[in-house]
Amino acid sequence: MTTKGKASPYLRNCWYVAGWAREVQRLHMFRRILLGEPVVLYRKGDGTPVALEDRCMHRHAPLSHGRLQGDNIECAYHGLVFDPDGACIKIPSQDTIPPNACVRSYPVAEKHRWVWIWMGDPAKADESLIPDFHWMDHEGFAWRGETLHVEGNYMLVVENLMDLSHLPSLHLTTLADTAVPENEEFPVTFETKGNDIHINRWVRDVPPPPYFRLLGDFKKGDRVDRWMDSHFTPPSFVRIDIGACPAGSGQLDGDRTGVQTAMNLNAVTPETATSAHYFWAQAQNFSEGDESISEVDFRLVHDAFQEDLSIIRGQQENIDLSPDAPRLNLAADKGGLQATRMVEKLVREEQEAG
Ligand code: FES
Ligand SMILES: [Fe+2]
DSSP states (O other): OEEEOOOOOOOOSSSEEEEHHHHOOOOOOOOEEETTEEEEEEEESSSSSEEEEETTTTTOOOOGGSSEETTTTTTTOOOOOTTTTBEEEOOTTOOOOOOOOBOOOEEEEEETTTEEEEESOOGGGGGGGOOOOGGTOOOOOOOEEEEEESSSHHHHHHHHHGGGGGGGHHHHTTTTGGOOOOOOOSSSEEEEEEEEEEEEEEEEEEOOOOHHHHHOOOOOOOEEEEEEEEETTTTTTTEEEEEEETTSTTTTOOOOTTTTEEEEEEEEEETTTTEEEEEEEEEEEEEETTTTHHHHHHHHHHHHHHHHHHHHHHHHHHHHOOTTTTTEEGGHHHHHHHHHHHHHHHHHHHHHHH
C-alpha cells in the first residue's frame, strides 16, 4: 500500500498550546506565528493572558514592535492603540475611529503550565476541551520541559511519536532500550475511543530495561512487567506512558498508582505548513526529590528528539521537492496513519460544517 505525502490543513475549532505560561509575561509582548497567523502574546495587569493578531490593521506593522500602555498596545508605526479585545480605541491623526478598526482577538486559557489558544470560532471555545496534561501539576511527579522548533509539518512529529518502531534504529544510543520489542506473545493493541487513539504494548516477566535501572529502583536480576502506552488526542497531542512494575504484580488490569512511570508529554502547534512549535515535557514519579533524575531523564529524551528533528527536517525537504512521491506503509505505521486520517476527517467535517 502506498500513500502520497502532503501537508495537512489545520483544525481550527480546538485548543493549541501557544506557549509556556512562564513565557507570557506582564509588561512584555512576544510574537509567535501559529497556524500561519501572526500572534502577539502578553499579560494584562491582573495577570490574564492576551493573544491578539500581531498585524496592525492600518499598514500591517507587527503590534509586538509597539508599546504596552497598561493593558493596551500602541502600534509603533503611526500610534494606533488597540485594547485587549482587539478594538482600536485611538487614532492619533484623526478623531473618528472607523467601526471596522480592529485586530483579531483569540480566546486563551492557562492550564497545566501552558497558555492555550483557540483559533477557530470564539463562540465554541470551551476550556473543558483542553487535553489532560495534569502530570505537570501533580505533586507526585517531577517534570522538566522545553520548546523545540520543527522544520517540518506538525503531523510529521505526530506520526513520529505514534511510531515506536523507530526507537531501536534511530535512537540507538538514547531510547533504544525503552522500546518494547514487538512479538506475537506481547502484541500491540490499538483502540479508538471517540476521536482519541490509544496504542498499548505490554511485555511481561522480563529483566528491567536499562532506562529503569538507570533512573528508577530496579536492579539487575529483577524481573518486571513493562508497558509503553501511547495516547493521541487530535489534532497534535501525544502522551506516552512508559513504565515498569515487579513481574506478576497485576498492574496490567489494575491501578498503576505507586508503580514507576515516566510520562512523555507532547503538544505540537503548527507554525506554517512546513514548520511547527514543539512543546514537550518529561514527568516521572520516581525521582523522589532528586533533581538529577529529572535532569538525566529530560536530557535523554531531548537528545533523542534532536535525532527525530533531524530526520523530520530531511523528510520535509524531500516532500517539498516531490510532494506526490509515493510512500510505503508498513504494519508499524498503523498508529501514525490512524492519527493522520483522524485529523483529516475532523478538518473535512469542520470545513463542511462551514
Ligand atoms: S501600521 Fe500600525 S499605526 Fe500604522
Ligand atoms: Fe523518536
